[in-house]
Amino acid sequence: MQFGIFSVGDVTTDPTTGRTPTEGERIKAMVAIAQKAEEVGLDVFATGEHHNPPFVPSSPTTMLGYIAARTERLILSTSTTLITTNDPVKIAEDYAMLQHLADGRVDLMMGRGNTGPVYPWFGQDIREGINLAVENYALLRRLWREDVVDWEGKFRTPLQGFTSTPRPLDGVPPFVWHGSIRSPEIAEQAAYYGDGFFHNHIFWPADHTKRMIELYRTRYAHHGYGTPEQAIVGLGGQVFMRKNSQDAVREFRPYFDNAPVYGHGPSLEDFTEQTPLTVGSPQQVIEKTLSFREYAGDYQRQLFLMDHAGLPLKTVLEQLDLLGEEVVPVLREEFAKNRPADVPDAPTHQSLTAAARKKEAVA
Amino acid sequence: MKLVVISAGLSVPSSTRLLADRLAAAVHGHTPVDVRVVEVRDLAVEIAHQFTSGFPGKALAAAQDAVAEADGLIxxxxxxxxxxxxxxxxxxxxxxxxxxxxxxxxxxxTGGSARHSLVLEHALRPLFAYLRAVVVPTAVYAASEDWGAEGLPERIERAAGELAALMPGTADRRAVDDGVVPFAERLAALGR
Structure with missing residues (x-):
């Protein structure tokens, strides 16, 4: 099972000090956080993609390329890559390039983006969101899998005799996850291709996540990729820890109360009861995270949101120490228990390459 | 059949609830219904929280489920x-x-005077038309003076009869499509 972190890349004022980091500081902080993730033994760093303030990561492969050069093991991913407003040709090129630079330590999570104005800024229409995700991804797959592509669709200039360069590393495209909070169409898309499905999970009650995951697993089996239990599932999570749980609650409360998305709404107590958010001791985080399996089944990737709401870099790095030293080792051990042998790990470049070679040998 | 009553009165007792109860009783007189009353006041905080958090609390979720399963609404x-x-x-x-x-x-x-009675036609009817509900022709307005005047019981009775007449047909219309559109169909629809 893979453990990692995902960042929204928000520039948010620290409510306890009133200080707002500069964009430059936030960008460098994200890089420091990614490096720390590798240092403490996590597997994955995923960055969001946004094209509006107060968010900084508009250019994910620039950031991930830089991180790739400064890390050795860490898988670099996205949360999410905007399959609706990006040109699929540019996604094919950018992430194949990143694959080469990172020696295959790359995968992506496709998402639609829910900010209406971003669509027209990139020449699109949010009402076509699902159709854009469907058509653009179908083209992206072909660009990575076919050397020469002739293509015509509804949303983009036709292609005649187009070759996307560089070709994917070892001829094996990056593994793709599809992220969606509430669109069954996207769970079905992930299942149709045998791709992974990631549920953000963190702002919603568990029964909602459960329904989406169940739908994906059922359709994964329907499309013939294996049993429902073998589908590739990822979940988000959100935690704040201190050795003593009262200290965690006291320190995190002002960040929670003023956080973008859910701030000025439900109480910290209600929100931790109703959603996966855990504020407490490392042991509480372990218990809550292990409980995800009760409704999501045995899954492949757990990403935590650690650096939002204006938390200072120093605090985030301390959180990552706790996550890497006290939480994840226990989670690895516990999640491995009773895990059926035929439940696969999340695909990596190594496993996908080996599978491709094996298929070639059989052919 | 299930009848759900949404009452947004704020005082206790409220004339809004009084009108709601009379309407529900009148519907029951036409056709047997299980009545569930949702007092919006009791859900005020959870409604505000859903605006900020994006998901309903337990009591609000239960009320929303009741609405979804209802055969008719007042x-x-x-x-x-x-x-x-x-x-x-x-x-x-x-x-x-x-x-x-x-x-x-x-x-x-309900209102303090009859001068606001067209609020039903100018505000409520368009709202429920937008939500694609089937709004019965007779809408009922009760001003303070109506509670001591002629006419209100007749309007209640007429509106209730119209609602009751529409309710038996809803089971079919309610067949919600939970099924997934197979992905191949979605792709094909885009012309590939």
């Missing part, structure tokens, strides 16, 4: 600032946008 609001109350509107703002599609709805309102 909705009653006090008139505030020449329209439905903000809290009444908020209940429907956080409801699933398809929850009322095809459902028979009886609209009603």
């Amino acid at each position: 909705v009653v609001t006090p008139v505030f600032s020449a329209s439905y109350s903000g809290l009444f509107k908020s209940f429907f703002d956080v409801l699933d946008k398809d929850a009322l599609a095809g459902k028979p709805v009886l609209i009603a309102a």
Whole structure:
């Protein structure tokens, strides 16, 4: 099972000090956080993609390329890559390039983006969101899998005799996850291709996540990729820890109360009861995270949101120490228990390459 | 059959609830119904939280489920600032946008004077038309003076009869499509 972190890349004022980091500081902080993730033994760093303030990561492969050069093991991913407003040709090129630079330590999570104005800024229409995700991804797959592509669709200039360069590393495209909070169409898309499905999970009650995951697993089996239990599932999570749980609650409360998305709404107590958010001791985080399996089944990737709401870099790095030293080792051990042998790990470049070679040998 | 009554009165007792109860009783007189009353006031905080958090609390979720499963609805609001109350509107703002599609709805309102009675036609009817509900022709407005005057019982009776007549047909219309559109069909629809 893979453990990692995902960042929204928000520039948010620290409510306890009133200080707002500069964009430059936030960008460098994200890089420091990614490096720390590798240092403490996590597997994955995923960055969001946004094209509006107060968010900084508009250019994910620039950031991930830089991180790739400064890390050795860490898988670099996205949360999410905007399959609706990006040109699929540019996604094919950018992430194949990143694959080469990172020696295959790359995968992506496709998402639609829910900010209406971003669509027209990139020449699109949010009402076509699902159709854009469907058509653009179908083209992206072909660009990575076919050397020469002739293509015509509804949303983009036709292609005649187009070759996307560089070709994917070892001829094996990056593994793709599809992220969606509430669109069954996207769970079905992930299942149709045998791709992974990631549920953000963190702002919603568990029964909602459960329904989406169940739908994906059922359709994964329907499309013939294996049993429902073998589908590739990822979940988000959100935690704040201190050795003593009262200290965690006291320190995190002002960040929670003023956080973008859910701030000025439900109480910290209600929100931790109703959603996966855990504020407490490392042991509480372990218990809550292990409980995800009760409704999501045995899954492949757990990403935590650690650096939002204006938390200072120093605090985030301390959180990552706790996550890497006290939480994840226990989670690895516990999640491995009773895990059926035929439940696969999340695909990596190594496993996908080996599978491709094996298929070639059989052919 | 299930009849859900949404009452947005704020005082206890409230004339809005009084009108809601009379309407529900009148419907029951036409056709046997299980009545569930949702007092929006009791859900005020959870409604506000759903605006900020994106998901309903337990009591609000239960009310939303009841609406989704209802065969018919009676909705009653006090008139505030020449329209439905903000809290009444908020209940429907956080409801699933398809929850009322095809459902028979009886609209009603209360106010201090008869001068606001067209609020039913100018505010409530368009709202429920937008939500694709089937709004019964007779809407019921009760001003303070109506409680001591002739005419209100007859309007209640007529509106209730119209709602009751529409309710038996809803089971078919309610067949919600939970099925997934197979992905191949979705791709094909884009012309590939």
